[in-house]
Amino acid sequence: MKKSILIITVITAAMMELIDTSIVNVALSHMSGNLGSTLEDTSWVITAYAIANIIVIPMTSFLATKLGRRNYYIGSIIAFTFFSAMCGLASNIWTLVLFRFLQGIGGGALLSVSQAIVFEVYGKARAGIASALFGVGVFLGPTIGPTLGGFITENYSWPWIFFINIPIGIAVAVSSILLVTEPEIKVTPKAVDWWGILLLIIGVGSLQTVLERGETDDWFSAGYIVVLTVIAVFSILIFIWWELTIPNPVIDLRVLKSKSLAVAAVLTAVTGVGLFTSVFLTPVLAQRVLLFPPTITGLTLLPGAILAIFGLLFSATLLKRGVSPLIIITIGFVLFIIFSFLMSGLNLEATPGNLARILIFRALGLAFLTVPLTALAVSGLDAKDVPQGSALNNMMRQLGGSFGIAMINTYVAHRFGSHRNDLISNISIYNPQATQRINGLTQYFAAKSGTLIEAQHKAMAVVNNGIDRQSFLMSYLDAYIFVGLLFVLAMPLLLVVLDRKKQAGPVVLVSDH
CATH class of the missing domain: 1.20.1250.20 (MFS general substrate transporter like domains)
Incomplete structure (x- = not known):
């Protein structure tokens, strides 16, 4: 029974994170009008979340080892829930973008750690079933995001897109506190790879910004897109070289x-x-x-x-x-x-x-x-x-x-x-x-x-x-x-x-x- 509740808990956490990748899409015009911002500025609400996700997701294994998987996972759920509330309370566009970025930082762990827990519970012998159950969250999250976002926007108001995470997040956090444990296979914490973390943040953050904002600003006709592209290429190449040459990389390539x-x-x-x-x-x-x-x-x-x-x-x-x-x-x-x-x-x-x-x-x-x-x-x-x-x-x-x-x-x-x-x-x-x-x-x-x-x-x-x-x-x-x-x-x-x-x-x- 406990295993079933644990599986439901972690898949719900993953779905909650993935729903937020697309739930905002149908509400941008409402946000823009309510906050008095342009649609281009409002689209940073999507961009900020995506950048935070891409930076944190590959670091989750390192952070879970360094902080303890249980502590990191529960802390991430609490952070995601708290900053969801702050997003709904934001009174101007750039405050919303900041809280949205921090929400994405909290949400980054919910995907990979949830998947690791599902595979751990089922074991290698039943990896197919584990994949299917986790796949439900991976697939349904982005898919029902627009459905949920459209319903909330049309019948209530856009802040409820974020407020809806609060009761779910609290329930998931309480369940995780009771059920999530450290993995049986202990991994000794490694020295902090600060250069790797810095290069990852700069490289992936720059790349994600280029991908998210390139079309809006006519790609390489915008000076900052050119600069960020160069930074992304060199940072990622140096990051790959660095991670393959040091003994304790933040991401073990x-x-x-x-x-x-x-x-x-x-x-x-x-x-x-x-x-x-x-x-x-x-x-x-x-x-x-x-x-x-x-x-x-x-x-x-x-x-x-x-x-x-x-x-x-x-x-x-x-x-x-x-x-x-x-x-x-x-x-x-x-x-x-x-x-x-x-x-x-x-x-x-x-x-x-x-x-x-x-x-x-x-x-x-x-x-x-x-x-x-x-x-x-x-x-x-x-x-x-x-x-x-x-x-x-x-x-x-x-x-x-x-x-x-x-x-x-x-x-x-x-x-x-x-x-x-x-x-x-x-x-x-x-x-x-x-x-x-x-x-x-x-x-x-x-x-x-x-x-x-x-x-x-x-x-x-x-x-x-x-x-x-x-x-x-x-x-x-x-x-x-x-x-x-x-x-x-x-x-x-x-x-x-x-x-x-x-x-x-x-x-x-x-x-x-």
Whole structure:
């Protein structure tokens, strides 16, 4: 009974952290208006949290060893909960951004330490089930974030996006105090790698800022983006060299000698691109183009999220019964590719039902990828290296998501300009359909206002809005194809590596040592 409550506790903690990666997305405009800030400044609420997460996640193994896993985990839950409350009480945008960063620092431990506890409870023999249970949190967190955020924003107010964490955080903290223990395998605390920590903060912080803010500020036309890119490249390269040469690194990159972890990290990054870009694109498409209200937008993701739970458990069961991971992961990739190409066929008449049915393919595809990839990541590691391996793998998922969103933002912006120019070229006196449409609108507005010039302006505004809406639609549909093609390109690597592993056992639990 205690083990079951512990599993529920740590998965809830991980879900709480992951929900906050996307719950803010649908509330930015409300925050902007309420706090009197621009939408660009308000978007730092997302950026600050992502930067903090990416910095802390790979350090969790080191911090858990140095501070004691139990102390670090419980302290992180308390910090996450406290700064959630402070975010909701913030009275200006930059105070909110600061508290959001500190919330992300607290949340960083909730992912990797929770995963390590789940694997410890189940053991290597049942790693597939552990992967499935943890995968529920990994998948549902970002997916239900927009649903929850849309409902809260529409029916209450944006501070409740953060206040909702308080009762959950208190319950998780109390349960953790009662149930979380130190790992059975004791690891002697190492000397503090201050240079490694500094290089990691500078390198990853700079890289994450570039990825999050690049599109908003037109990439390398902004001086600070150029400077941060140079800093990121040199800091990360020096960090890698430093960590591989000192005896007590803050992040033990030597665990990447495990081929299963190295390959899983790459594939997890690709999966992160698919997970986070689809969660990012779909609410924007639904609200900006298809004109769904926030609550309906969130609900379109819900059927797929529910089915994904069964998909995760089913894939774990298949692994346990000896089905080759090659088959399961291939099915996952194929389902996500089908989702991407089905999305590219949507039009302006699409209904919430149409969107919800297509999103089921996305949900099941990612569900079939999560379990075998998570198991693969730790399959070649000794027990003492599992926390470090899972932390690196989780970081790759988050980095993949950040890189994917930055890449998709840029791609959509370029495609929007191209599609808009193509559509505008059709608006001329030589196009009878366009002329008829404009004349009809002009007559309609003239009958309402009685002023021809004003009616012409209104008619052109309607046509211009229609062009923008169609251009955005085509751009987003192109983006879904782009992500689908990325999955197609990743499949050969997946097939080659898993073909080598397929004889190893039902959950790919073999050692590379």
